[in-house]
Amino acid sequence: MHGKIFVVGTGPGDQEYICQRAIKAIESSDVIIGYKTYIELIAPFVDKNKLVASGMMKEVERCQEVLKLAQEGKTVSLISSGDPGIYGMAGIMLEIVHNRNSDIEVEIVPGISAASSAASLLGAPLMNDFVILSLSDLLSPWEMIEKRLHAAGAGDFVIGIYNPRSNTRVTQLTQAIDILLKYKKPETPVGIVKHAMRQHQEVTITDLANLDSHDIDMFTTLIIGNSQTEVLNNKMVTIRGYKV
Ligand code: SAH
Numbered sequence: 001m002h003g004k005i006f007v008v009g010t011g012p013g014d015q016e017y018i019c020q021r022a023i024k025a026i027e028s029s030d031v032i033i034g035y036k037t038y039i040e041l042i043a044p045f046v047d048k049n050k051l052v053a054s055g056m057m058k059e060v061e062r063c064q065e066v067l068k069l070a071q072e073g074k075t076v077s078l079i080s081s082g083d084p085g086i087y088g089m090a091g092i093m094l095e096i097v098h099n100r101n102s103d104i105e106v107e108i109v110p111g112i113s114a115a116s117s118a119a120s121l122l123g124a125p126l127m128n129d130f131v132i133l134s135l136s137d138l139l140s141p142w143e144m145i146e147k148r149l150h151a152a153g154a155g156d157f158v159i160g161i162y163n164p165r166s167n168t169r170v171t172q173l174t175q176a177i178d179i180l181l182k183y184k185k186p187e188t189p190v191g192i193v194k195h196a197m198r199q200h201q202e203v204t205i206t207d208l209a210n211l212d213s214h215d216i217d218m219f220t221t222l223i224i225g226n227s228q229t230e231v232l233n234n235k236m237v238t239i240r241g242y243k244v
Pocket of ligand 1: 012013080081082083084085086087088112113114115118161162163164193194195196197198217218219220221222
């Protein structure tokens, strides 16, 4: 008796942005596990008679439960918002399966990550080399994050920022802006996208000098331009160099 695990990305939050493979994986599962909010998003695709466990469990416990059910022979979908392999559940699930010496099949189903959805709402800021940084120092030491901010600034990358600020982490963004101002002009365009493709969506284009005065929280993704990023007809565009 062999189960299977899908780690399913559900995109930014609107059903139209969930891929077909994700819907098929969910439909073929005996159990679906995830946070309540994400379970609500996929509710229309789930057979109501099936067990849907909405987890109050922590990430590691949730993955342990998924493995246990799969080992009992069930097909299980573990739901992760955006792309499950970008600061999501995919890595934790693969680590647990490996560490428990299991040979259960794990399929990662990609989703549209916040960087892509935010970029599309802003225009086309990711047209050239970019990096994604998370400002959360819960799992990474702040010194490492600072080092990466310096490197991204020195490399003139477009920078996507996840987890910019939360109720308990309020200073990191200000420190990050100070570092980036050593490399980038104060007038560098910055896109602020809150609740992309969800209720209460907000899209703002500002610049690096004024970024800190905006209301930024844990539902926000930032995209900071490079030296070639411009605002054209209210859209943020990183010029790649085509003769147009
Ligand atoms: N796996 C997710 C990212 C999880 S980390 C993905 O691929 O999108 C959580 C961070 O993602 C948030 O703090 C925020 O910076 C960003 N984020 C996730 N969904 C978002 C949305 N709908 N709008 C704006 N930012 C979002």
